[in-house]
Amino acid sequence: MTTTATVQAGSAVSLTGLHKRYGDLRAVDGVDLTIAPGEVVALLGPNGAGKSTTVDMLLGLSKPDAGQVRIFGRTPRDAVRAGVIGAMLQKDNLRANATVRETIEIIATLHGKPERVAPTMATVGITDIAKQKCGKLSGGQKQRVRFALAMVSDPDLLVLDEPTVAMDVEIRRQFWRSMREYTDAGRTVLFATHYLEEAQEYADRVVLLRSGRVIADGTVAQVRAAASGRTLRAVVPDATEAQLAALPGVTSLELRDGRAVLSCADSDAAVRALLREHPEAHDIEIAAVNLEDAFLALTGEDAR
Numbered sequence: 001m002t003t004t005a006t007v008q009a010g011s012a013v014s015l016t017g018l019h020k021r022y023g024d025l026r027a028v029d030g031v032d033l034t035i036a037p038g039e040v041v042a043l044l045g046p047n048g049a050g051k052s053t054t055v056d057m058l059l060g061l062s063k064p065d066a067g068q069v070r071i072f073g074r075t076p077r078d079a080v081r082a083g084v085i086g087a088m089l090q091k092d093n094l095r096a097n098a099t100v101r102e103t104i105e106i107i108a109t110l111h112g113k114p115e116r117v118a119p120t121m122a123t124v125g126i127t128d129i130a131k132q133k134c135g136k137l138s139g140g141q142k143q144r145v146r147f148a149l150a151m152v153s154d155p156d157l158l159v160l161d162e163p164t165v166a167m168d169v170e171i172r173r174q175f176w177r178s179m180r181e182y183t184d185a186g187r188t189v190l191f192a193t194h195y196l197e198e199a200q201e202y203a204d205r206v207v208l209l210r211s212g213r214v215i216a217d218g219t220v221a222q223v224r225a226a227a228s229g230r231t232l233r234a235v236v237p238d239a240t241e242a243q244l245a246a247l248p249g250v251t252s253l254e255l256r257d258g259r260a261v262l263s264c265a266d267s268d269a270a271v272r273a274l275l276r277e278h279p280e281a282h283d284i285e286i287a288a289v290n291l292e293d294a295f296l297a298l299t300g301e302d303a304r
């Protein structure tokens, strides 16, 4: 049997008891997180939840007040030096006067991988802007150049802080297509995002941060279930609130003009009992709670 210790020893990312304060503010307040090789993990949280602070410590850009970071068993600094981490941050690190190709070439050469320049630019879709100066690029183009910089060393772990900010819908799709190619090859990704639908669509696992703490961690399906299961809607002309509230699996409800909206921990049990006790019920719909609802229920505040 695999023990927790061996899983952590073989982990891509291991954050243990991570704390970071700014004055009295606990920006990161005891984060424990282990990511296995090959996982694609979304780090979600409202503004100020501590996502960027966590990412900065993970990359060795800032030092935790307490706790430990290990990337494939190494310190962040050693991992960065060895080229096993590629990072795409929110900060603008592009030199305005350098062309796109020159920018990618410098980093590829630093990592001893000049042969990666052309394929990386093709994958990310920036070959056609290779000769443009970085200072003249649009926000979305700059994001793609940053993505190419993160990918050019062919790292085992990609860390992306809000990667699709400033990208329009088409560019965003293209971005995720190239990410898929990368993750299909078994590489590990941690991305921070405000776009809940991106987490839902592209991550294997979602970690919700709030006030510097992990408040939920699981697959998209588990996070949804942790919040409030499913919503059952039906028209039940003669039912009372008390009758509906007594149905098994129902956790809360609204009833207006015979239209009922039931929040269910167990929607199968609820729908069976509903039809048994109120055979006149009709127009029944059962929907999974989407991640946004789950997120709002768990954090109790506006995600954006």
Ligand SMILES: Nc1ncnc2c1ncn2[C@@H]1O[C@H](COP(=O)(O)OP(=O)(O)OP(=O)(O)O)[C@@H](O)[C@H]1O
Residues within 6 Å of the ligand: 022, 025, 027, 045, 046, 047, 048, 049, 050, 051, 052, 053, 054
């Ligand atoms: N250098 C700093 N000095 C003081 N406070 C900081 C600093 N960096 C971050 N903070 C504070 O720490 C908390 C966590 O910030 P952080 O940027 O990690 O959150 P976030 O989840 O990335 O938010 P956002 O989605 O807005 O980027 C916030 O309250 C922020 O104001």
